Amino acid sequence: MSCCAPPFDVSGTFDGSAARQEIRLASRELGDGLRQADLSVPGVHCAACIRTIETGLMQVSGVENVRVNLSTRRVAVKWRGEEAPDLLAALARLGHPGHLFESEADRSDPELARLIRALAVAGFCSMNIMLLSVSVWSGAERETRSAFHWISAALALPCLIYSGRVFFDSAWSALRHGRTNMDVPISIGICLAFGLSLYDTLHDGPHAYFDAATSLIFFLLIGRTLDHLMREKARAAVRGLMRLSPRGAMVLRADGSRDYLPLAEIEPGMRVVLNAGDRIPVDGVVEEGASELDCAIVSGESAPRFVAVGATVRAGTLNLSGPLTIAATARAETSFLAEMVRLMEAAEGGRAGYRRIADRAAALYSPVVHATAFLTFLGWLMATGDWHRAITVAIAVLIITCPCALGLAVPIVQVLASRRLFENGIMVKDGSAIERMAEIDMAAFDKTGTLTLGQPRLVNGGGIAPADLAIAAEIARRSSHPLSRAIAAAAPAGGHTLSDLREYPGLGIEGRLQGQLYRLGRAEWALAADVCGHEAGTVLSRDGKWLAKFAFEEALRPQAKAAIAALRSEGIAIALLSGDSEASVHSIAARLGIGTVAAGLLPAQKVERLAALAAQGRKVLMIGDGLNDLPALAAAHVSMAPASAADIGRNAADFVFLHDGLDAVPTALELARGSARLVRQNFALAILYNAVALPIAIAGYVTPLIAALAMSLSSVLVVANALRLKSGSSVSPQPAGTISAKPALVAEPGQ
Structure with a gap:
């Protein structure tokens, strides 16, 4: 049949219940009972094909609109009804077999x-x-x-x-x-x-x-x-990083209609509608709504960021609490997320x-x-x-x-080193990373989630009246904000029953108790204008009057100080590279005695810092956990991440340590340097074997089978030498609570 064949009657009923179920599951709700299904039709070649498909599918019961995109060979079908129309059977009868449209899936290897x-x-x-x-x-x-x-x-x-x-x-x-x-x-x-x-x-x-x-x-x-x-x-x-990008987004047209478009078809200027829980598909500016965003992929900061009309948003960040309408300012291939992917690919190529x-x-x-x-x-x-x-x-x-x-000299040591590392709670993701770890002369740490556990805790709970703390904790339990969780953890549950609880994104939470209005959140929001004054941070108020102020700090990882001291004793320079604020970064650096500090860095800027250090001849170990650390982890000479990191962060790192303590870093360095010594010895053994065996073979004293046995014996020698690798020794334990009493972070729910 020609690709430009005339249309057939496709108005009948087809036996394709499984296909209809797949179409319904893959379709998206557009509102007012209207749904959209996207199909891929590889056989679309010309205007006649488009006319055939659009005219034919419009005859199918329930279909209200059909639009064919020739460049992507995609057919967008809008339909109503409890059951999806059998669009695939209809396409087959039209002479244009198709399947559900989806972006390029992960292929088998x-x-x-x-x-x-x-x-x-x-x-x-x-x-x-x-x-x-x-x-x-x-x-x-x-x-x-x-x-x-x-x-x-x-x-x-x-x-x-x-x-x-x-x-x-x-x-x-x-x-x-x-x-x-x-x-x-x-x-x-x-x-x-x-x-x-x-x-x-x-x-x-x-x-x-x-x-x-x-x-x-x-x-x-x-x-x-x-x-x-x-x-x-x-x-x-x-x-894994590419999976953070959604396959498409809901676009609001000038006439008020909505279309779900694949990511590649979203152009600058289009208005994109986002619900709570959606990832932002492209860079843009907020036109309507207010919400909080999880911006860990950008800055690594654990606290959500409040955005309102006029705020700039980046692709890959997660919309947490409210609906937004944004105006796209870039195509998907030039967005922030695409830039991170290119940075990682460039680093891998290096x-x-x-x-x-x-x-x-x-x-x-x-x-x-x-x-x-x-x-x-x-x-x-x-x-x-x-x-x-x-x-x-x-x-x-x-x-x-x-x-x-010679071929076994390195891999066998790497295998045994991997086993020793695993025995110490460290997983190695790339065998060559062990030899690169042995070469480092500098360690660069991220802050949130790496040097700290990324979980703020209340530090002045003892100075707050128990009744006020109990009320604040009861209010805080209604929020998933990290600072709210820290307040909720400071008092037992069940003390009070509040009514009319309501959360204001970026500001705080309010509720009523015995007719009085309590607010927990930003001071400028919770306090009346005449009592606010210069008060800042997170406060609890009653009818606009100040009751308590809350101070928070980030807990250091166990063994953080001991691990940094152990690295310094091995001649390793220490740096702190973070996307967090100046105040919180310098506070942590002061507590750990780190002199080289850079705060407020975007992912590309971290890569630039590492490139500058590499140009100076430094071989840097990067330790990080956030999505914003991915390009830096890939660009560093070698990299490490905790098991608490995001999945793609663990994939990007060469080493992953499974327990909370930072003693994994000096332990990995000790084992890597021991492995490097054994590799050099194995090379010497392999060269010595060839120097002895080759003249004997040339002299004719060796048959091919004896040669194969001798070759195997040389392999046994390097394996036996590799077995001499000893397990690493951990640094002295440091209690997790060994931290400064000075607050390192003062913030508020929604900030």
Whole structure:
């Protein structure tokens, strides 16, 4: 059927109850009983297609409006009724099959699935060939040996064709572009070992080396799969940040109608309607309404921010308490949230230097190995005239110099270090982070949720009359504001029964008790004009008269002071980088003795600070927990976050510590430096192995199987050395309540 086929009659009833249920669940309420469903129709190509779809769907019972967007191939259908119309069946009858419209979903990882399948095939084949080899090398009869060789060849073939393709494709890609990598000598060694083994099997030779070829593939695939998993975890943070952006928003048209548009179709100047609980889709300015916003993604500040008409709002922040109408000032791709995603992607890209170093090492390693094996072949051929003997020795040289020990030198230490870290309540998200942690010379801390627990507590409760405190606590229990929760926690529940309770976003809460009006919140709101004077902060009033004032402070994390002292003793400089206010940041810095302080930083400014420190030669560990810390966590030399951080904050960090104490930071540093020492020792062992084994192989004293065993022995040596890694020691415990009595934060509910 042509894409421009004439319309069909689609007014009938279709048997598609499951599809109708999906459409209803995916649709959005527009008000007055009207709902909107968005469908994707990939086959829309021209104006005739649009006319066909719009005319045809308008014939479906319940449909009131249809609009086709040719550029996005999206069909917006407005309908009424308890049951959704069967729009998908109608589209199919029109010759334009479609599906529910949604932004690009997370796709499965085909490369990981391919590696796991290849690993499974290689493991099955190599283990079975090894069992057969035991019988052959134990002195099996000629007929049995020949049969086992043929069975081994049959098992090795799928291993090479399917599992070995991972290395063959990489090697061929490098050779086609005139370069080389470590997969080139691996591929040559595997193919030669298999080819010679097949030749010996055909000619009834006493030995074959199928086990060497398949075992090599299996063990190398283990390392390749783990490496891929590490890299995918690093990308998960960017995907998590992108999920903070809603898929679309309700747009208020000039004629008063409402349309739910995908994020990509929202243009500057459009009016966007937001309910409490909605995330702001694009940067904008408030035109109607007043509410509180969770701006943790911008500043990291735990207290909600009050916004009213004229206030600027940023994409990704969460509308907490009231309806808003905003005028968009930027498209989604130029919004604040999109900028954070770009900052994280740029920071991740900056780590490609490690890959370039590995490539340069491979470029040097491969030619040396190839030249050595080729010269060995020529030397033995000229010396003996026996091509079989010459190629057997050359294969042994290729296998015995396989970089397995060098390849394991770092990963095995990282695996063991990860286990030791976990035993200390620390999870490592990226193996290379352990070696980067060992290199740091500076630690930069966020404040809220990192140096502090991010939970304000009342510090002057003992100085407030118990009756007044009980009334304030009863009022505060009606609010989820962090400062209200701190007041509510200071007195037992059930003391008073208040009526007419009402919360005013950004101002406070009021209620009546025995005919009197009590207010808890901003002084300028709670107090009468003639008694307010210069009073500020959070107060309790009765009929406009002052009763009590509340002071708050943020509790330090356990072991905060001891951890910072331990880092200083290791020669680590300390800095505090925060998006919070100057007063609260400098108060915390003074309590911990931190001299390098920067407050009021936006996420991009934190990245700029880290870039400036890196330009000075500093290697900075960033410790943060807020959404606003994500780009900084990604941009730092290495990063760390508490388990209490947001999901995407934990994904962005290289390390996550599971308990409250900051002693995890010096513990991770101690283990990382111990790991670095073991890695250097492993490299020395691997080099020594090659220096001893290579001359012996060239001299012809090693068969391919012995070469594979020697290569395995070198791997065992580096593993045994890595097992010497000791568990880290924690810093001296510091009680969580060891904090200054001076209030660090004075604020009010709704501020």
